[in-house]
Amino acid sequence: MADGAGKVEIACTVNGERRRFRAYPMARLLDVLREDLRLTGTKEGCGEGECGACTVWIDGEIVNSCLVPVLQVEGSQITTIEGIASGDQLHAVQEAFISCGGAQCGICTPGMVMAAVNLLERTPHPSEAEIRAWLAGNLCRCTGYMKILEAVVRACQAKGVRR
Amino acid sequence: MGAQTEKRLVGRPVPRKEGRDKVTGQARYVDDLVFPGMLHGATVRSPAARGRIHAIQFGEGIPWDEFTIVTAKDIPGENGVALLVPDQPCLADSVVNHPEEPIVLLAHPDNYLLEEARRAVRIEVEPLPAVFTIEDSESKKEVIWGEDNVFKSYLVEKGNVDEVCAHADFIVEGEYRTGAQEQLYIENNGMIAVADPLKGVTVWGSLQCPYYVHKALMTLFGLPAEKIRVIQAETGGGFGGKEEYPSIIAGHAALLAWKSGKPVKIVYDRAEDMAATTKRHPSRTRHRTAVSKDGRLLGMEIDFVIDGGAYTTLSPVVLSRGTIHAAGPYFCPNVRIRSRAVATNAPPHGAFRGFGAPQSIFALERHMDRVARAVGLSPEEFRRRNFIQPGQATATGQVIREDVNMNHLLDRGLELSGYHEKTERFARENPGQQRKKGIGFASFMHGAGFTGSGEEHLASVVEVEATPQGRVRVLAASTEIGQGTNTVFSQIAAEALGLEYDRIEISKPDTAKVPNSGPTVASRTCMVVGKLVESATLGLKQTLIGSGLLQEGFSSAEFERACKRYIETQGPLRARSQYQPPPGIHWDDVRYQGDAYGTYAWAVYVAEVTVDMVTFETEVNDFVAVQEVGKVIHPVLAAGQIEGGVAQAIGYALYENVVWNEGRMLNSQMTNYLMPTAVDVPRIRVFFEELHYPYGPAGAKGIGELPMDGTAPAIVNAIENATGVSLHQIPVTPESLMEALAPLEQAGARG
Amino acid sequence: MRAYLPAYELKAPGNLPAALALLEREPDAWRPMAGGTDLMVLLEADKLPHKKFISLWRLSELRGIEVTLEYVTLGALTTYTQVQAHPILQQEFPLLCQAARETGGIATQNRGTLGGNIVNASPAADSPPALLAYDAQLELVSARSSRWVPYQGFHTGYKQIILRPEELVRRIRLPRAKRAWRQYYRKVGTRKAQAISKVCFAGAAELQGETIRDIRIALGSVAPTVLRCVRTETLLRAEKPSPAAIAAAKNALAQEIAPIDDMRSTAKYRLRVAQNLLEEFLRQLRA
Numbered sequence A: 001m002a003d004g005a006g007k008v009e010i011a012c013t014v015n016g017e018r019r020r021f022r023a024y025p026m027a028r029l030l031d032v033l034r035e036d037l038r039l040t041g042t043k044e045g046c047g048e049g050e051c052g053a054c055t056v057w058i059d060g061e062i063v064n065s066c067l068v069p070v071l072q073v074e075g076s077q078i079t080t081i082e083g084i085a086s087g088d089q090l091h092a093v094q095e096a097f098i099s100c101g102g103a104q105c106g107i108c109t110p111g112m113v114m115a116a117v118n119l120l121e122r123t124p125h126p127s128e129a130e131i132r133a134w135l136a137g138n139l140c141r142c143t144g145y146m147k148i149l150e151a152v153v154r155a156c157q158a159k160g161v162r163r
Numbered sequence B: 001m002g003a004q005t006e007k008r009l010v011g012r013p014v015p016r017k018e019g020r021d022k023v024t025g026q027a028r029y030v031d032d033l034v035f036p037g038m039l040h041g042a043t044v045r046s047p048a049a050r051g052r053i054h055a056i057q058f059g060e061g062i063p064w065d066e067f068t069i070v071t072a073k074d075i076p077g078e079n080g081v082a083l084l085v086p087d088q089p090c091l092a093d094s095v096v097n098h099p100e101e102p103i104v105l106l107a108h109p110d111n112y113l114l115e116e117a118r119r120a121v122r123i124e125v126e127p128l129p130a131v132f133t134i135e136d137s138e139s140k141k142e143v144i145w146g147e148d149n150v151f152k153s154y155l156v157e158k159g160n161v162d163e164v165c166a167h168a169d170f171i172v173e174g175e176y177r178t179g180a181q182e183q184l185y186i187e188n189n190g191m192i193a194v195a196d197p198l199k200g201v202t203v204w205g206s207l208q209c210p211y212y213v214h215k216a217l218m219t220l221f222g223l224p225a226e227k228i229r230v231i232q233a234e235t236g237g238g239f240g241g242k243e244e245y246p247s248i249i250a251g252h253a254a255l256l257a258w259k260s261g262k263p264v265k266i267v268y269d270r271a272e273d274m275a276a277t278t279k280r281h282p283s284r285t286r287h288r289t290a291v292s293k294d295g296r297l298l299g300m301e302i303d304f305v306i307d308g309g310a311y312t313t314l315s316p317v318v319l320s321r322g323t324i325h326a327a328g329p330y331f332c333p334n335v336r337i338r339s340r341a342v343a344t345n346a347p348p349h350g351a352f353r354g355f356g357a358p359q360s361i362f363a364l365e366r367h368m369d370r371v372a373r374a375v376g377l378s379p380e381e382f383r384r385r386n387f388i389q390p391g392q393a394t395a396t397g398q399v400i401r402e403d404v405n406m407n408h409l410l411d412r413g414l415e416l417s418g419y420h421e422k423t424e425r426f427a428r429e430n431p432g433q434q435r436k437k438g439i440g441f442a443s444f445m446h447g448a449g450f451t452g453s454g455e456e457h458l459a460s461v462v463e464v465e466a467t468p469q470g471r472v473r474v475l476a477a478s479t480e481i482g483q484g485t486n487t488v489f490s491q492i493a494a495e496a497l498g499l500e501y502d503r504i505e506i507s508k509p510d511t512a513k514v515p516n517s518g519p520t521v522a523s524r525t526c527m528v529v530g531k532l533v534e535s536a537t538l539g540l541k542q543t544l545i546g547s548g549l550l551q552e553g554f555s556s557a558e559f560e561r562a563c564k565r566y567i568e569t570q571g572p573l574r575a576r577s578q579y580q581p582p583p584g585i586h587w588d589d590v591r592y593q594g595d596a597y598g599t600y601a602w603a604v605y606v607a608e609v610t611v612d613m614v615t616f617e618t619e620v621n622d623f624v625a626v627q628e629v630g631k632v633i634h635p636v637l638a639a640g641q642i643e644g645g646v647a648q649a650i651g652y653a654l655y656e657n658v659v660w661n662e663g664r665m666l667n668s669q670m671t672n673y674l675m676p677t678a679v680d681v682p683r684i685r686v687f688f689e690e691l692h693y694p695y696g697p698a699g700a701k702g703i704g705e706l707p708m709d710g711t712a713p714a715i716v717n718a719i720e721n722a723t724g725v726s727l728h729q730i731p732v733t734p735e736s737l738m739e740a741l742a743p744l745e746q747a748g749a750r751g
Numbered sequence C: 001m002r003a004y005l006p007a008y009e010l011k012a013p014g015n016l017p018a019a020l021a022l023l024e025r026e027p028d029a030w031r032p033m034a035g036g037t038d039l040m041v042l043l044e045a046d047k048l049p050h051k052k053f054i055s056l057w058r059l060s061e062l063r064g065i066e067v068t069l070e071y072v073t074l075g076a077l078t079t080y081t082q083v084q085a086h087p088i089l090q091q092e093f094p095l096l097c098q099a100a101r102e103t104g105g106i107a108t109q110n111r112g113t114l115g116g117n118i119v120n121a122s123p124a125a126d127s128p129p130a131l132l133a134y135d136a137q138l139e140l141v142s143a144r145s146s147r148w149v150p151y152q153g154f155h156t157g158y159k160q161i162i163l164r165p166e167e168l169v170r171r172i173r174l175p176r177a178k179r180a181w182r183q184y185y186r187k188v189g190t191r192k193a194q195a196i197s198k199v200c201f202a203g204a205a206e207l208q209g210e211t212i213r214d215i216r217i218a219l220g221s222v223a224p225t226v227l228r229c230v231r232t233e234t235l236l237r238a239e240k241p242s243p244a245a246i247a248a249a250k251n252a253l254a255q256e257i258a259p260i261d262d263m264r265s266t267a268k269y270r271l272r273v274a275q276n277l278l279e280e281f282l283r284q285l286r287a
């Protein structure tokens, strides 16, 4: 149980805001977001990179935050589900998840939304196969994925997709 | 509600009540909650399947004085999880009966140190001989529970099977098996407890049945009802997996809170959740079927056994549903169903969507294809000759009074899937192909609500109350676990009042505030509890009209004024409704005869598959689900329920294989217990036939469990259609398919 | 079962020499960490044997894809996403691109690196069969030395590699083929995405008319290491992929691989499917 070097200071940008905090360098980004920064929208489903409930963006790319040691985000831009809507205005993907029934129990939803929004930023009009492949790392046990696929398709059709 | 009137909300896809919170990450699940001064709790579990606890050793290098440590000795009340039979301890004392059985609880403010401490506790168990299979349990080579390892048995008898079997043209036998299945809700189990001897115990958690937890805590602490409070946090999926086990976790968190005087949170990680909590019961079904030359069922003898694990838990109820569904939607004059739930030294198996029916229906619908082949009929024609018709009686003697038309459902299913064209084409094109295509179907039904007299015993209650602003709040213990309780209740209440959907609020399930509307299980929430919501709401409206403050055809503004006036002059405006069985329902619990369910949902599912003969992998390419579920209250939620259930059942049929070693799950990670991903499910095409059910709210029946029943047999029937190999066991892994194909391939090579 | 975090150290040196110096000083104490997609899973399961880690993630010396006439050279930190996006790799090294596309989900592809996949040395890893089929070479560097070694021979036994504790994998080099190769890759993992391989097959063949002039066959998940099946290759060289040659090759393959039963599959299945994949590959050469 010998102690390592202890906590270190880390600075990064989270949802557009500069943040500084002390953390164990090997702490999972997931825990730092949820426990230290109290951004609990990012969920833990497995802690082993399999379920995607913990999906966030680091410098614009989706990652499983349960597998990222927080030291590696020093200086990075992090976006979580809390940073997707602008104020009261939901993102088109969020709107579509509500209207298409893409969220049932909702525990996979933040991760799904993070992955789906990221896809549409790269590929505004993906095929169904592309959507499926992109979301294959986000497991949902409730929906059977149909309504999630529908929601992503509807979101691309929606006018004025933000960003 | 006799005649079907124009509906404003029922049947419309209104937005999910809590949808916005869920898509923005604002919804609060138990692990998102933090209490000041909170400790984290952990569970030390049995390393052995069965044995006597010799010693508990607390290893070196841990500041044990900083920890709260709880063992069975610290339990203030009874050390039993109150459910059906109190045989399961909350914490094992002196003996253990399955791997991962909880023995010691630890709490500490530092989660990391807590894990280090958990690893430092050594439990020494002197092993006793253990039992791991249905066969070993039946043989009683070791008696591990009661006198004969049998938790419960049933006998359903109709006519005289022995007699017809002696003379029938055909006797067809078969044995079928289904494996354990993990619910795999994406949110692991978790609870937070606050407890002290003066104020009692309060828990917040991820759960399906607040009043189950409530009862369990009363027993565990020996406290009266009003000293226990159970509050549901947002719950990230249940599927039955949060029906009974949360009572144990709540007990654990509360014991630690009681002893430490601090709030305690226990949240399982994935490995612990998979290894320690309940799964679907493994099963074995044997069929012996007598059929006439012209393909009519004469007699069905069915022997159905489920592996209950180490304690009774809900096995008797699971067994009951599996037993009643074992003969399916067919008419047969002579039936004998014997069933048993037997004990093994595995963690107790428990509730999981379908509750015994997926097991016995898998066997039946595989067997029906086999019988059809034996008598020389197509699977379709054979079933058509035997579908149950209105006026005929089921195995339990329940006379079908609804206007069920299985032939029609089958017509639609086959047409929508292109079944006839495809069977013909695949037969023509498959030979010589490396990728073989197949199509298969299953026809089945699922009883809605509790079995037999269950609903009468429950006597569920719902209340509604109005605020002076004219908002209407529904108070029920039925939980939202993703299936849409909040939304559907709001629709029903708003429809009953003739007012806006947004006017309705759903009170969070909190035993201090809501009446007991029963557990959120058995596809009963919409049909049974929804009906209570409807009648309570109508009651509230009637109160206002009866008091002269309101007249039929009222506007929103008039309703608001009336509420305000009523509350000012007469006090709280509330109405309640309690369950009344539909007329003419009779059930004999001793003989297992009578009206097993108030009503059934009926369905035909068709699966199309491709089997790759290079890798023996099966892929589902198309799926058509046709069902009659009464009135569909919310088309999007209803389709979502079916799609989710079908996807889960695709996993059950093809991927989800629990690897056991001496009662312990070895593959307790998502990397080696595989559920379907977004690329593994086909388009799932869902179709509803809507027949108004007079005793459900706005004509609705239950729906949640149905899709779990027919999917796996439809897929395995399709695999047989593709490959010619008849499989009797799920999951059909590529490995098992390869083994099953071997004899056929050898024959092919010779011929 | 999370690990006791305060016991772990993670440092992020600013450049390669600094990282190598740290390794040189205490080679047995420090382990490199790249994308962390293998290591962090072990951390969560409390199965990490080491306590001190050096983050390589920001080392620009280990990044980038460079193309010359002879080689495509990839930094060890090249992620699966970067592999898939590269036009030359797409054209000339489709097996590697396909392996990358079928590794984990997108989030894993964004973090997981080729260097990590190689050094993690799982016999079930998906890129190594492709790298073996391409005769890849590795650059291994330490504070004092730098050497290029053929990837074939890098794995010497289950989780045994020739990398010395003070060394890092810096780059991976793929020789560009002069002539067109017929290529085949197939990963078998029960479900269609995000599955660990039960069998993984990479094959490349150069035909002269109908005759196999050269052939490379590599498999994963069928032996203690990923492996090139050289004896099977030898048997097939200068042969036509006739039914008889295919049957002989399948027999030879069975002698070369040593699959086992485990939680994910059975030895029997792995053997049979490996043979079937070989047959499928060889049949496609006839087409």
Ligand SMILES: Cc1cc2nc3c(=O)[nH]c(=O)nc-3n(C[C@H](O)[C@H](O)[C@H](O)COP(=O)(O)OP(=O)(O)OC[C@H]3O[C@@H](n4cnc5c(N)ncnc54)[C@H](O)[C@@H]3O)c2cc1C
Pocket: A048, A049, A050, A067, C031, C032, C033, C034, C035, C036, C037, C038, C039, C040, C041, C056, C062, C076, C077, C102, C103, C104, C105, C108, C111, C112, C113, C114, C115, C116, C117, C118, C119, C120, C124, C125, C126, C127, C167, C168, C169, C170, C194, C195, C196, C197
């Ligand atoms: C959900 C999930 C799915 C996965 N699916 C697949 C899959 O389908 N196929 C597959 O093959 N793998 C898969 N993996 C495993 C993993 O993603 C890959 O092995 C990945 O390439 C590892 O790279 P990394 O940079 O993340 O390695 P790390 O975890 O950082 O390191 C892995 C090992 O390599 C060492 N190392 C890393 N870089 C270097 C270097 N430059 N020099 C020396 N040593 C180094 C580390 O010390 C460590 O021992 C999966 C993992 C997850 C979590």
Ligand code: FES
Pocket: A043, A044, A045, A046, A047, A048, A049, A050, A051, A052, A053, A054, A055, A064, A065, A066, A067
């Ligand atoms: S919690 Fe990170 S992938 Fe499941």
Ligand code: FES
Pocket: A102, A103, A104, A105, A106, A107, A108, A109, A139, A140, A141, A142, A143, B186, B236, B237, B482
């Ligand atoms: S909505 Fe429940 S897991 Fe996806």
